[in-house]
Amino acid sequence: MTNTLTDTVGNKLVLTLIQQRDDHKNLVLEVQSVQYNDDAVIRPPQNRIAYSWDVDASGTVTSLKQHLELDRGAGKTEITAQYDSVKKQTVIDVVHATKAAKLTAPGMVSFRTGTISGHLGFSDGTRTWPH
DSSP, X not given: OEEEEEOTTOOEEXXXXXXXXESSSEEEEEEEEEEETTSOOBOOOSEEEEEEEEEOTTSOEEEEEXXXXXXXXXXXXXXXXXXXXXXXXXXXXXXXXXXXXXXEEESOOOOEEEEETTEEEEEOSSOEEOO
């Protein structure tokens, strides 16, 4: 699927994705290409963005699991995050190159995928990977 996003001053981002799975509790995507305005199409390294969740009868999210991967060879980044509605926190595991970190954040953290100068990255709203 291809989506074109345009900001308020007319800059255009064309994003091509492969949707590998989408049902009522799972979403798995892969970014195939990114193009800014009429610049060259950029093909990111192999990547995978996966979300799975559960909701209660009222529609409130009771669990959210996220698995994000970006394979830049030796610079591979892999993030797993799991929200626990009982503890009201998200446990985040990050493995980047030779470093690993385990973080805990209050509330439900939903990771975002973004681009900076054509390079994919992931953010929890406070931190961004890869650095």
